[in-house]
Amino acid sequence: MNATYMFGPGDVRVIDAPDPVLNDSTDALVRVVRACVCGSDLHPYHGMEAASEGVSMGHEFIGVVEEVGRDVRTLAPGDFVIAPFAYSDGTCEFCREGLFTSCLHGGFWDAPGVGGGQAEAIRVPFADGTLVKVPGMSEDSPLLPSLLTLSDVYGTGWHAAHRAGVTAGDTVAVIGDGAVGLLAVLSAKQLGAEQIILMGRHRDRTDLGIEFGATDIVAERGEEGIERVRELTGGHGARKVLEAVGHMPAYEQAFQIVRPGGVISRVGVPQYEDAPVGFGSLFGGNITLTGGPAPVRGYIEQLMPAILDGTVDPGRVFDRTVGLDAVPDAYRAMDERESLKVMIAL
Numbered sequence: 001m002n003a004t005y006m007f008g009p010g011d012v013r014v015i016d017a018p019d020p021v022l023n024d025s026t027d028a029l030v031r032v033v034r035a036c037v038c039g040s041d042l043h044p045y046h047g048m049e050a051a052s053e054g055v056s057m058g059h060e061f062i063g064v065v066e067e068v069g070r071d072v073r074t075l076a077p078g079d080f081v082i083a084p085f086a087y088s089d090g091t092c093e094f095c096r097e098g099l100f101t102s103c104l105h106g107g108f109w110d111a112p113g114v115g116g117g118q119a120e121a122i123r124v125p126f127a128d129g130t131l132v133k134v135p136g137m138s139e140d141s142p143l144l145p146s147l148l149t150l151s152d153v154y155g156t157g158w159h160a161a162h163r164a165g166v167t168a169g170d171t172v173a174v175i176g177d178g179a180v181g182l183l184a185v186l187s188a189k190q191l192g193a194e195q196i197i198l199m200g201r202h203r204d205r206t207d208l209g210i211e212f213g214a215t216d217i218v219a220e221r222g223e224e225g226i227e228r229v230r231e232l233t234g235g236h237g238a239r240k241v242l243e244a245v246g247h248m249p250a251y252e253q254a255f256q257i258v259r260p261g262g263v264i265s266r267v268g269v270p271q272y273e274d275a276p277v278g279f280g281s282l283f284g285g286n287i288t289l290t291g292g293p294a295p296v297r298g299y300i301e302q303l304m305p306a307i308l309d310g311t312v313d314p315g316r317v318f319d320r321t322v323g324l325d326a327v328p329d330a331y332r333a334m335d336e337r338e339s340l341k342v343m344i345a346l
Helices: 037-047 146-147 155-165 179-190 204-213 224-230 248-257 279-283 299-309 325-334
Strands: 001-006 013-017 028-036 061-068 080-083 120-126 172-177 195-199 215-216 239-245 258-266 288-290 319-321 343-345
Touching: 001 325, 013 325, 028 080, 028 146, 037 325, 061 120, 061 146, 080 258, 146 155, 146 299, 155 239, 155 288, 155 299, 172 179, 172 248, 179 195, 179 239, 195 204, 195 224, 204 215, 215 224, 224 248, 239 248, 239 299, 239 319, 248 258, 279 319, 319 325, 325 343
Parallel strands: 172 195, 172 239, 195 215, 239 258, 258 288, 319 343
Antiparallel strands: 001 013, 028 061, 028 120, 028 343, 061 080
16 A cells, blocks of 8 residues: 655655554554644654654544454444544543543554554554544545544644633633644634634734634734733733643743743643743742643544534645645645645545
8 A cells, every 4th residue: 555654854755555454353444535744743854863664654534444353343344433643442541531642552653563644544453442433424525624633633722722721701822823723722712712812923824713713813923922912911911821832932932921820731742851840930920731642532522513513614724635645745835834734635
């Protein structure tokens, strides 16, 4: 089959890879219908060590079950499914608490022995615990882009707002106008936030943020951006800050715009080892720091009904669609900010 592999910085190729097969009785084989490139895929695109055999890529996909292991109970060939960006058994103590990304037996796509979703097909471990069935869904439905966001970016944006405790009447600042940041805006709006400040400088993205519910846009960076947020919040800062970038400047910005007693929720994959947490940043202001890799498996069934009935359209974050053979150019386009998020149609 054709599958996407990364061999080094900027070196993405679609190669002929072995077809996936069932390894365990709890596996399923899924034919991928839609996948996409994630902003976090650009981290290895910039800095991974060269690998002669390459690393499989892709952690967001939806598709159709082709085959199941003998112990799979909730799925059958022909089922249309959504895969979260981490697989999980659904039965361990952490899964039972809703923390699927900490599953004792689970893991993440692209790890050794587990394929990536930017491919024609993939083996899914713990299929019953991982995959979410979408009854009656066709492969040409206009809802596919929005369903695909449930595999990561919508669930991650929701996780940011949920972990921050966004409630009706809140003032929320969202740092980052990528797909996760925009869907954090949408999530904060759904949870009843009254003022949503989106910090971003790409006009086409912030315009979409306004449509998703942002009330204010702050394009300034650094001290100017911090001062602008404070002006918009009566000088005190935002009660909830959702950080969707993962770089140190974004984190530093977060603790300088959060209100005393407020919450910073981080869902951008951190590209740093240490973060200030002392008296001058978090401790002195009684600031809560939360967030982490979103256990999106626990959010899919909660968020899906609003997609199916047309209440929300998170799939609008996709601004380009390519075939599998054009995935290397999709990486380039996202890296050069030509595209917000690229969907792969198979």
